[in-house]
Amino acid sequence: xxxxxxxxxxxxxxxxxxxxxxxxxxxxxxxxxxxxxxxxxxxxxxxxxxxxxxxxxxxxxxxxxxxxxxxxxxxxxxxxxxxxxxxxxxxxxxxxxxxxxxxxxxxxxxxxxxxxxxxxxxxxxxxxxxxxxxxxxxxxxxxxxxxxxxxxxxxxxxxxxxxxxxxxxxxxxxxxxxxxxxxxxxxxxxxxxxxxxxxxxxxxxxxxxxxxxxxxxxxxxxxxxxxxxxxxxxxxxxxxxxxxxxxxxxxxxxxxxxxxxxxxxxxxxxxxxxxxxxxxxxxxxxxxxxxxxxxxxxxxxxxxxxxxxxxxxxxxxxxxxxxxxxxxxxxxxxxxxxxxxxxxxxxxxxxxxxxxxxxxxxxxxxxxxxxxxxxxxxxxxxxxxxxxxxxxxx
Numbered sequence: 001x002x003x004x005x006x007x008x009x010x011x012x013x014x015x016x017x018x019x020x021x022x023x024x025x026x027x028x029x030x031x032x033x034x035x036x037x038x039x040x041x042x043x044x045x046x047x048x049x050x051x052x053x054x055x056x057x058x059x060x061x062x063x064x065x066x067x068x069x070x071x072x073x074x075x076x077x078x079x080x081x082x083x084x085x086x087x088x089x090x091x092x093x094x095x096x097x098x099x100x101x102x103x104x105x106x107x108x109x110x111x112x113x114x115x116x117x118x119x120x121x122x123x124x125x126x127x128x129x130x131x132x133x134x135x136x137x138x139x140x141x142x143x144x145x146x147x148x149x150x151x152x153x154x155x156x157x158x159x160x161x162x163x164x165x166x167x168x169x170x171x172x173x174x175x176x177x178x179x180x181x182x183x184x185x186x187x188x189x190x191x192x193x194x195x196x197x198x199x200x201x202x203x204x205x206x207x208x209x210x211x212x213x214x215x216x217x218x219x220x221x222x223x224x225x226x227x228x229x230x231x232x233x234x235x236x237x238x239x240x241x242x243x244x245x246x247x248x249x250x251x252x253x254x255x256x257x258x259x260x261x262x263x264x265x266x267x268x269x270x271x272x273x274x275x276x277x278x279x280x281x282x283x284x285x286x287x288x289x290x291x292x293x294x295x296x297x298x299x300x301x302x303x304x305x306x307x308x309x310x311x312x313x314x315x316x317x318x319x320x321x322x323x324x325x326x327x328x329x330x331x332x333x334x335x336x337x338x339x340x341x342x343x344x345x346x347x348x349x350x351x352x353x354x355x356x357x358x359x360x361x362x363x364x365x366x367x368x369x370x371x372x373x374x375x376x377x378x379x380x381x382x383x384x385x386x387x388x389x390x391x392x393x394x
Contacts, residue, residue: 035073044083045091048073048099057081057109062116063091063125066151071098074165080109084116085125088177092126092185094151095164097133097192105169105201107389115174122230123208126150127175127185132164133157134194136216137239137264137271148191148215149183155191160218162194169201169390176208176230186210187229193219195242201386204229205393210261211249214240214277221247223386227393228252232261233284236308239264239273248377248384250285252393258300259284259320264307269330276309276338283376283384286320288348300325301349302341309334315344316376324353326365332357336367343372345380 035051045065050073055061057080064086069075075095077083085091093113095101105111115124129151135142136156145156178184187204188211195218203225204211211226216238226233226249233249233256249259264275284301299321304310307330317323323346326332331339332355346352355365378384383394 048075052076054078055081060084062086063093065090066126067093068151069095069099069101071096074100074102076102076104077111078104079106079111079169082112082114084114085175086116087125088123089126089179089185091177092129092151094129094153095131096153097131097155097157100163100165101130101167102165103167103170105390107169107201110169110171110201110390113170113172113175120174122174122206123176123178123184124174126177127187127189127207128172129153129185129189129191130164130193130197131155131191132193132197132217132219133159133162134192134217134219135160135239135273136192137268137273137275138216140268140271142239142273145192148189150185150189153191156216157192159194161196163196164193166198167200167202168198171203171205171390171392172207173205174207175204178208184209186213186235187226188212189215190217190219191215193217195220201390203227203391203393206252210235213237214242216240218242220244224248225387225391226250228256230255232256232258234260235262236275236277237263237265239271239275240277241273241275242277244277244279245281246377246384246386247279247282248387249283251287254287256287258303259286259317260302262302262304262308262310264309264330266306269307269328271307274307274309278311278313280313281375281377282312282314283316283318283380284320285318285381288319303327304331304339307331309338311338312341313343314374314376315341316347316374316380317344317349318347318381319349321350322354323349323351324365324369326353326355326368329358332363332365335365340368340370342370343374344369345374345376346371347381
């Protein structure tokens, strides 16, 4: 009898736990667990520790501090939602390892993350930070983790297909708040983000640092636009590997540095996994090949250095002093094999390409360059058709 009673009570306990952790709709179907997090649109900040928080597109959210999505929690942002950042470095959105963000914008109604100030300027707020569990190479071999330089969250690991959610049709404006000259937010910072994350139709515009920066990871992307960010439009380091299509980058407002700045790892040029992305269909538009040297000392469309690999196909480069600049012995070793720029158009470029070894001597890199008629991201320097409905700043 005692054994039978224990079985009965065990079944009841399991049933109670099930009904406590799950809710159901009127048709009896299981729905996502709710969160105890309280959303105040006029004071949007805090840490989401569990369940699902879904915003309301009819409201404008004033981001007054950090929003952090912890492991097991999900933030869902519907199409047409607007979030306005206030408070400089204290206002940002961060996804911790195991957390997820679902940005469900559409071409007709993208999600907007922007400045909440009356007069908007680059660096008004932090930006979007996502930390995943995919490999990084800060220690060679890819078996380590690290702390993100902004948001102070752990990233990296061994899960190539890790998912941090789905980000589609998102515009990030006026981000990049700086703590100091060496530490500042990007428009979007992707730390060890895995290939299970959807990242497509995203624009970073008028930020004070990089538009997009990849710190290792394996995330794949499509339809990215980076305009008028005051450092590089795209940046990668720490062994990022990803497959990418349709990138468009342009300097604006007389500010900016490079179209792409790419490293394997600054403190270990040969560390593994070696950065090795592929990018098909890319346009990078500069400030003009004769731009003032004091303002554009690094006026190069593509800077590849510190041991990175990369495969570019269908490339349109316009109005730069240098089209492709390849540097360091570890990088040069890949030229013509794992480092290629194919079907590239150089338009109004003073020097199409150049190379320099670690000692500083000029090196021939022509084996990695193949010229040809290119449409780049789709329309050369013009606005691509895939961006026609939703992207801004052209």
